[in-house]
Amino acid sequence: MSLKDNIMARKGYWLRNGAILFFGLTLFFFVMLPKSQPNIHDNIPAAPLEETGPTTWPDSITSKHCDVAHPGRPLIQYVLMIDAGSSGSRIHAYKFNYCKATPELESEIFEMLEPGLSYFGDDALGAAQSLDPLLKTALKSVPVFLHKSTPVAVKATAGLRIMGDIKSNRILEAVRNRLETVYPFPIIKEEGVAIMDGGDEGVYAWVTVNYLLSRINSVVKNSTVAIMDLGGASTQIVFEPLTVNGHSVAQGKHRVPMSFNGNNYVLYQHSYLGYGLFQANKAINNYVVENPIDNNEDTVLSPDERLHPCMPVNTHKKYLHGDKEVTLIGVSDNANECRRVVEAIFDKEKACNLNPCSFDGVYQPSLTTSFDSDIYAFSFIFDRITPFLAGSDVPIQDITLQELENLTARVCVADEDEFKAFDSIAEAKSELGKVAEMCMDLNYIYGLLHYGYGIPKERKINLTKKIRDYETGWCLGASIAVLEDRWYLGA
Template sequence: MIDAGSSGSRVHVYQFSVCNDPVLENEVFHMLEPGLSSFKDDPEAAALSLKPLMDIAVKSVPKEFQKCTPIAVKATAGLRLLGKDKSDSILKSVRKYLETFPFPIAGENGVEIMEGSDEGVYAWITVNYLLGKLRKSQRGQSAAVFDLGGASTQIVFEPTFATPEENMVEGDHKYQLDYQNDLFELYQHSYLGYGLNEARKAIKMEMVNLWKSEAKKTGKVYHPCLPENYKENMATDNGTTVQLIGTGAGYTECRGIIERVFNKDKLCEVGPCAFDGVYQPSLTETFKDRDLYVFSYFYDLTQPLGMPTEFSVKELGELTDRVCRGETKPFQHVPGALQLLKEKPDFCLDLTYLYNLLKYGYEIPADRLVRTAKKINGAETGWCLGASIAMLDENKLVCQA
C-alpha cells in the first residue's frame, strides 16, 4: 500500500496470515519526500518519484508471492487540491509505471484519490484492529480517531445514544461499516483545507485580509502567532507579496486569530455542529469514557517536546502557552527540543491550531484525555493498514509457492 500524501509518499508492505480474521505478521515501512503533488506539471516525474518505494516492495516480497500480492496507490487531499486534469494525469502515469512491476494492481480503484470519508474510516479500522476493539467481545468499546494531515483532517467515531429514539442524523457523515460480518455505524467527516499546512496558510492570510488596505499600502502585516521580529514573505491570492512580521504576542492573541478560521458562526442547518457548519454528534454526550486517539501532526508536534503519549486537552494548551511565550527551561531536558523550536518559527502557530482544533473545533472538554502514537503493537498507525485489510477482502488472490 502506497500512501501518496500531500507532504510525501510512504510504502507499507504487509504480511498477513489469513484464516478467519487477518493476522498481521510483519510490516515494512519507508517514506520519502516530496509528495506526488509537488510534480503537478510533470506526471512522469511524479510516477518515477515512487521508484525507491517500489524497489523496497520488490525486495520485501518473496519472488514467488509477487504475482499475487496486490498493490494500491491511494492519494489524499494534496493531490485533490491540484484539480481534476493535473491529478488525473499524475494518476495515469503512476498506474502505467506500476504495470512495469510484477504486483497486480488492486482493481480499477487501485490507483486513485481516496475519498476523505474512506481515509478516516480506514484509519479507524487500523487503530481499532490493532487495539483489538473489533472483536465481538469488545463491541461498544471502540476508540475515536482524529487524524491531521497536511491538507485535511478527519474525525471518525462510533457514537452511542442515551435512548433508542435518539440516533444519528442521516447524511454523508453516516458510514455503515461491515467488518467480518459485524456492522458498525460510524460518524465520519473529512475537513478539506483544515489540514495543518492549509490551515497555516489560512491563519497567516487571515491577518492579511484583516488589514487589507494597510497591506496594500505598506506591503507589511504584523502577526501575533509568529516570533517577535520574525519576517516572512507571503504571496496573496491577487498575485502581490506581503511581508508578515511577527509580534510574539503570545498564545491568547494567536488563538484570537485562529478561532476565526473555524467559521463557528457559519449556519448550522442540522445541529449539533462542530465547526464550519458541519453536523457532529456531541463527543461529550455520545462518546463518554472511551479512548480518543490523535495522529500524524498531533504526534509529530508534541512528542519532540517531551509530551507523554497520553495527555489532557488542557495540558496541550499549557504546552502551547509555554512555546508561544518563548520559554526554554521546560524543554532543556528533551534532546533536540531547543534546536527544533529555534528552527521552526511556526511552532507557536501550529500548536495553537492543534489545541483549538480539539478544544474549540471539536469541543472536547479540557479535562478529557487523548492518546497519540506513531505505532500500536509495532505497526504504523494511519489509514494504510485499514485500507489493506479492506483490500484483502476485495482481492482474494491465492498464492501457491
C-alpha cells in the same frame, strides 16, 4: 394406447425431461456464477475454499504462528499500500498469515520519502518515478515467488485533491502506467490508483486503530475509540456515537454503517478539506494580511508589512498573498492574539443546517454527551506535541487539552528569550529551530480539538504514532478491505 394414456405418457416424458433440464441449469448457474463476497470488514471464518494456489511453497516463506495454512488458503499473503499524501509518499508492505480462515497481520515493512506527488505539478512522469524507491523496497521485501500475487494500491489524499482534475489525473495515469510496465505487482481492481475520498480515509483509519487495539477483533462487541487525523491539507474525525433508544445519533451523509466480526457499528465521520496543518497555516496568514492587528509598539510599518502574532519575535517572512508579496513580522503573543486569529478561520458562525455542528457548518454529535470512550490522535497532532513530552520515539503518550493549552502558551511566549525555557529538552529545542511556526501549529491543533471539535479541556487524548509496532493511519484498514477480493485464489 388410448388418447388418455398417450397424454399421460407424454406428460410423464416432459416431466422427466423437464426435471433433468432444471437440474442441469441449476448446476450450471451454481458452478458458473461468481460467488458472493463477505462483508468488507466481516472476519467470521468462511468455509474452506478449493485449493487453487501453489501446492509446494519455498521453505523460505514461513509464518511465525503456524507451519500449515488453513485449507484452501495460502500460508502467507502480502498487500502493498502506498499512501501518496500531501507532504510525502509512504509504502506499507503488510504480511498476513492464514493460520486460520481469516488473515492475521504478522509484520509490516514501512518506508517514506518526500516530497509528495503534488509537488511535481505538471511533471507527471517525475511524480511517477518518485515512487521508485518505495517500490524497490517492496521488491526486496516480498519474496519473488509471491510478486505476481501481491496486490498494490496507490491512494492519493488531500494533496492531489486540491490540484484539480487535469493535473491530478495526469499524475495518476503516469503512476498506473509505471506500475503496469515496470513492476510485477498486480494493481487492485477497484480504485487501485486513485484519489481517496476523505471519508474513506477516516473510516479506514478508524478500522486500523480499533483493529490494532483489539476493539473490533472479537465476536463480543466492545467499546471503540475515536480517531482524529491531521495531515497537511485535510483533517478527519471518526467515532461511534452513543445510541438513544437503540438508535445511533449519527445522521445524514456523515452516518456510516458497517460490520466486523458479526458486530454492527454505526460511525460518524467527516473529512475537512482545507483544514490540514499546511492549509490552516495559509488561512491564518491570509487572515493576518487581510485583518491587520493593532500595532501597540508604534512600529512604523510599510503598506506591504503585517505584524504576525503566531510567529517568533522579530521573524521576517516573505508571504505571497494573491499577486502581492507581503512581509510578515513576528511579535509576542500578547493577550492570546494568536488564539483569536486561529479561531477566526473555523467559521463558527456559518449556518448549521443539522444540529449540533462543530465548525464550518458541519454536523457533528457532541463529544461531551454522545461519546465517552478514548480518543486517539495521530499524524501532525503527534508530531508537533510529543517533542515537548516524552519525545517522538515513544509511540503512545497522552495529554489533556488543558495541558496542551498550557504547553502552547509556554511555547508562544518563549520566543522572546530564544526558547531558553526548553534548553533541557533536546528534541523540543531542535523542533523549535526547524519549525518557525510552532506557536501557530500548536495553537491550531489546540483550536481544532477544543474550539473546533468541542473536546472538553479536562478530556485526555492519546497521541499515537504506532500501536503494537504498526503505523496508525488508514493504510492497514484499506489493506484489510483489499483482502476481501481473495487475492490468494490462483496465486
